[in-house]
Amino acid sequence: MQRWPESFSFVLFFAVLFGGLCACAGQEYGWKAGVAKAVITPAEPIWMAGYGARRKPSEGVRQDLHVKALALQDETGRISVLVTLDLADLKRDFSDLIAQRCRKQFGLSRDRLVLNESHTHSGPVTGYPPAYAEVSAQQAAAIRRYTSGLLDKVIETVGASIRNLSPARLAFEQGLAGVAVNRRRARVRSLPGPVDHDVPVLSVRDADGGLRAVVVGYACHATALGDYQISGDWPGFAQVEIEKAQPGATALFVQGCGADANPLPRYQGTDPKLVHHSVALAATYGKILAAAADLVLHGKMKPLGGPINSAFELVDLPFHQPLTREELEARLNDSDAPTRRYAQQLLVMLDRDANLRDRYPYPVQVWQFGRSLKFIALGGEVVVDYSLRLKAEHGWDNTWVAGYSNDGFGYVPSLRVLREGGYEGGDANRNLPGRFGAAIEEIIVEKVSDLVKRTSAPGPGGAAQ
Numbered sequence: 001m002q003r004w005p006e007s008f009s010f011v012l013f014f015a016v017l018f019g020g021l022c023a024c025a026g027q028e029y030g031w032k033a034g035v036a037k038a039v040i041t042p043a044e045p046i047w048m049a050g051y052g053a054r055r056k057p058s059e060g061v062r063q064d065l066h067v068k069a070l071a072l073q074d075e076t077g078r079i080s081v082l083v084t085l086d087l088a089d090l091k092r093d094f095s096d097l098i099a100q101r102c103r104k105q106f107g108l109s110r111d112r113l114v115l116n117e118s119h120t121h122s123g124p125v126t127g128y129p130p131a132y133a134e135v136s137a138q139q140a141a142a143i144r145r146y147t148s149g150l151l152d153k154v155i156e157t158v159g160a161s162i163r164n165l166s167p168a169r170l171a172f173e174q175g176l177a178g179v180a181v182n183r184r185r186a187r188v189r190s191l192p193g194p195v196d197h198d199v200p201v202l203s204v205r206d207a208d209g210g211l212r213a214v215v216v217g218y219a220c221h222a223t224a225l226g227d228y229q230i231s232g233d234w235p236g237f238a239q240v241e242i243e244k245a246q247p248g249a250t251a252l253f254v255q256g257c258g259a260d261a262n263p264l265p266r267y268q269g270t271d272p273k274l275v276h277h278s279v280a281l282a283a284t285y286g287k288i289l290a291a292a293a294d295l296v297l298h299g300k301m302k303p304l305g306g307p308i309n310s311a312f313e314l315v316d317l318p319f320h321q322p323l324t325r326e327e328l329e330a331r332l333n334d335s336d337a338p339t340r341r342y343a344q345q346l347l348v349m350l351d352r353d354a355n356l357r358d359r360y361p362y363p364v365q366v367w368q369f370g371r372s373l374k375f376i377a378l379g380g381e382v383v384v385d386y387s388l389r390l391k392a393e394h395g396w397d398n399t400w401v402a403g404y405s406n407d408g409f410g411y412v413p414s415l416r417v418l419r420e421g422g423y424e425g426g427d428a429n430r431n432l433p434g435r436f437g438a439a440i441e442e443i444i445v446e447k448v449s450d451l452v453k454r455t456s457a458p459g460p461g462g463a464a465q
Contacts, residue, residue, distance in 0.1 A: 029305045029370075030075030033204045034164030035213045035250045037068040038157045040086070040150055041230060042124045046142045049088035050121025051226060052132035052338055057139055058124070062279070063231035063240075065123055067154050068252045069161035070204065070213055072170070074306030079165075080112040080367060081158055082215065084252045086232040087117045089408020091127045092363070092379075094147070101155050106162055111312035113158075114365060114377050116254050116405045118235040120222040126150060131341035131431060167207045171301035172373050174397070175199040175292040179234070179285045180220035180261035182384070184422060191420060195219070195261050196387045199289065200254075200400040201296040202304075202373075211249040214242055216293045217400060219256030219387055224282035226268040227275050234263055237286025238293075245294055255404040259381035259411055260424050305370035309455035314361040315447040319434035322356040342430040349433075356433035363406040364447045368455035373398050376448055377405035378412070383424055385414035389445060394452055415441045 045057040065086035129135035185193035204213040222233035242251035331343035363379040382403030426435035
C-alpha cells in the first residue's frame, strides 16, 4: 500500500479544512439575491411632480429615471422584494395595484414588498393630475399613458429580480454625509434644526465576493433642481456615481425621513445661469453621497443573517377636526387656485359620501433581518423627528428608517412640527380633510414598536393585515 509523505498529508488536511470553511462562509446565512432594473423615463412631454409653481410640462430629459428591484430569499425560502423608483410619489391606490399583481403573479404577500420613491421633484406626475396644477386634457391623457406603462414595468422588474435569484452574502453598515439642512430653520432661524446625516448601506455580494447591488439611504428632499428637465435630481446623480465606482453593481437609493430637509445651498429658477449652478450642485451632492457609501463599502461591514421576518399594517391617524361644508365652500372664493381646486375635490367627496373621513389609513412596515438590522418603512413625507426617535428607541447602529414608502399622500408631521405649524405642519396637506391630530406621533411610534416586537420573535413572522 502506497504511503503519502507526511508533509503532503498535512497540506491535504488543511486544504480540505480551508475549502470546507470557505464553502461554509459562502453559504453562511443561506441568502439568495436577485437584482433588476428598467428605464421609466417618460417618452413624451409630461407634467412634472413636486413644485406647484410649474406652468407647463417637461421640455427634455437630463437623466434617465429607473425602477430597480432587489429580491432577497432567506433560508426559509421566503422571498422579499425592495423596489426603488426615481419618482416623486406613488399614491396608495397605485401601490395597492402593484402589490395585488405581485401577489397574483409571484405569490408575494404585502408584507414582503416595499415600494420606496426617491421623491425627485424632476420626475413625472403619476396616477392623476394634481390639484395644485392646471393640467389640460391632453396632459391628463399623457399622465394616464405614463402610469399604465409604469405599472407594467414595475411588475416586470420585480419578476426579473426574482428570476435572477442566486447565492449571495449581505452586509450592513452606516456612514455620514452632510448634504441635508433643516429647511424649516432655513425659513425661520429661531426654529430647531434637526437632521439625520446617517448613510445606511446594504451590500449584496455573490458567493465569490463580487458586488452585485448596493442599497444606500439618506434623508433629504430631492430638490436641488427646479427646471423643466426630467431627472433623478441628486439621488439620480448619486446612483450613477456609485455604479461608476462599482462596475457591475446596481445602486438602489432609499429615501429617508427627509420631509423637512433640503440640500443646501441650492439655486432655483429657469434662468440658464441658475440652472447651470443647480446642476453642478446636484452632481456634487450625488458625489458626496456616493463617497460616503464608498467609504462604508471599503470598511468593515457587519454580515447580515436571516430570516427576514416581516409585517405590514395600516393604522388610523385621526384628523384634528375635519373641514365643514361651510369652510370648503368659503375656499371656493380663495385667491389661490390650488386652494380652490382642493376645496372642489373635497366637496365632491362630501357629496358622494355624505361626510368627510375623520382619519387616514397609514401604512407601517417592518423587515427584521435575523437578530440584526431592523428596516422600518413609513408612508408619506415623514419629518426627521421620527427617524431620530425610532433609532433612539430601537438601536442607532442597527435601525434603518425610510419614509416615502408605499403611499405618497402628503406630509407626516411630528408633534413638535404640528405645534410649530407651517408648511410641513399641515399647510401643505390641503388635499386632506383636515390637519392631523396631536396623537399622530405616538400612534405611529407605538405601531412601529408593535411590529418590531412581532418581527423580533423567533422563526418566520409577519402577515399583511
